[in-house]
Each structure stands twice: as structure tokens, then as C-alpha cells.
Amino acid sequence: MRSAILEVLKHNSGQYVSGEDISHTLKVSRTAVWKHIRGLKEDGYDIEAHPRLGYALRHNTDRLLPAEIKAQLTSRILGREIHYFSETDSTNNEAKKLAADGCPEGTVVVAEAQVSGRGRLARGWFSPYGKGIWLSVVLRPPFSPMEAAKCTLMAAVAVNRAINAVTGAGCGIKWPNDILCNGRKVVGILTEMSAEMDAINHIIIGMGINVNIEPFDFPAELAATATSLAIASGHQVSRLKLLTTILAELENVYIPVKTSGFGSVLEDWKSQSITLGQLVDVRGFDRSFTGVAINIDVDGALLIETAQGLERVLAGDVSI
Ligand code: BTN
Known part of the structure; x- marks a missing residue:
């Protein structure tokens, strides 16, 4: 019912709709309408309530809610199941549990904040609320465990393509899988695997993208080495647009890799590399x-x- 009410508000693009009209159209009580509007506001939708005119949607939520992601998603496999957390320890940890319980390939975990975000080489990952994309994707590739590292290269190519398409920030890939802008890190990728001797059970590709982090948000130890897409491009970046583009690009590279190998990704990786020749x-x-x-x-x-x-x-x- 909450999503039906949201649809009515979106359909009326910023105009007021009376509680009575909503209750009549959707055949629910006005009290129920009011409760759902309150829930939508808690989800971050900016809804204005007027005693006589009713309700008007002023701004969409800027949270990465599954319904908003699904509305813009063009990928078919990646994102068919989405798990959303306002806060979690690590999206990779959540994805691992889901994968062990048999979730489908392409399951996505996204969080507004991580309290114990994990990086490569046992480092942490700074993941403040609502300012980045803290994302994990579960893949079940038919490769041997020896080939798992290539999934990381594949993810770096996809994320770099998406970032440059959405923000024009001019980023490049530093081997093996960091994405840098003006010499500073904007994206880190942590790939984790569960495998038998000769087959992969699942791979979790965890991506941390510094989207709208301000210079003063970074802790002192990152101040000289990290940046964000907002800092690099000079404007705020839509996390929703970027997230859905990343999933589309990741699927665009993953499907050909599954059928015809890593050749195409390798060439793309080389052309986006800032490491080669240095x-x-x-x-x-x-x-x-x-x-x-x-x-x-x-x-x-x-x-x-x-x-x-x-x-x-x-x-x-x-x-x-
Ligand atoms: C690196 O050290 O460069 C890799 C950082 C990876 C961070 C991401 S954020 C989403 C996912 N969950 C985690 O705990 N880590 C990855």
C-alpha cells in the first residue's frame, strides 16, 4: 500500500493530492493513508502535508531503497534481489550470509553506512551514512577458483566505466582494482570467494565508492590519499543513477566473460589503466x-x- 500511495504522489508530480482522493482511489481509510505517508517520510521522501490540500511529493528520497533502485535498473540478473540496510557492519558480511543460504546470482546488498567496512589487506573502509555507495554483489561464475582474481579486474572496468559516464570525473584504474581521480582513491574493491578445489561456490564483489563525501568528512589518515566523486567533479552526484549504472556495466562485462572469457575485459582494463607505463x-x-x-x-x-x-x-x- 505504501508503494501505491507513493505512485499516486509521483504521478501527480509535485501537485497536492487530497487524503480523501488517495483513500478513495486505493480503497483504504484516511488514517491508513496518513500512517503510510508518515512511513514514506521516515524513508526520506520529502512530502508536504497541507490541512486542506492534502499531500505533495517535493523531493524523492536520496536513500538507496530497493524500490527506487528497481525503478531505474536496466540489468536483468544483477539486482534481481536487493537487500537494503540503513546501517550494517559490512555489506560483504551480509552478502556472505545470503550466499551461504543459497541466494540467487546477482543478489545485491547495499547500505547507507557500514560500521566495520572492510578493505583489502585487513584494512578498514571509511563508510559514512548516505555519502557513498557501499555495495556487494553475489556472483556464481562457472570459473575455476584460480580465475577468481579476474572478477576483480572485471569489476574495476565496470565501475570505472560507470563513474566516467555518470560524472565525467576522468578516473582511471590503478592495479589491481583501485580507482583513482587526480591521484587519489575514490573506489576500493574487495573480492571474497568461497570455493571447493575445482569450482567456485560464490564470489562476493564488494565495492566502496566515495560519492558525495566532503573534504572535511575524511578522517586525518585518509585526508592526503582519498577523494570523492563530488570533490573531483565539482558537483553532487546521484548515488541512485551511479549505482544502477554500475550494475548495468557489471552485467555488460560479466555476461560476455562467462561465455567467451576474459579477453575483452583485459583490453578494456589496459585502456583504462593508470599503472601501465609508470x-x-x-x-x-x-x-x-x-x-x-x-x-x-x-x-x-x-x-x-x-x-x-x-x-x-x-x-x-x-x-x-
Ligand atoms: C580496498 O581496500 O580498496 C577495498 C575496499 C572495499 C570496500 C567495500 S565497501 C562495500 C564492501 N563491504 C565491505 O566491508 N567492504 C567492501
């Missing part, structure tokens, strides 16, 4: 070195030309 410092688990990043191979490993010869890096921290 002098980089590599801090691996057991060794550190400097060299020029010259390519990535079919496994997504970074190839680095050093004074001692060619090095192949599959995991670790690379700074430009």
Missing part, C-alpha cells in the same frame, strides 16, 4: 622492488621490468 614501487608479502609496469597478463598479474629482469606480481601493494 615507475612503480611494489611491496609484496616477502619482497619489495621498483620497476616499470609494462603489462598485465591473462591471469591479471602485473608484469614489471626491473634492473634485475621481469617480475610478475599477482598480489600486493603497488604505488605509483
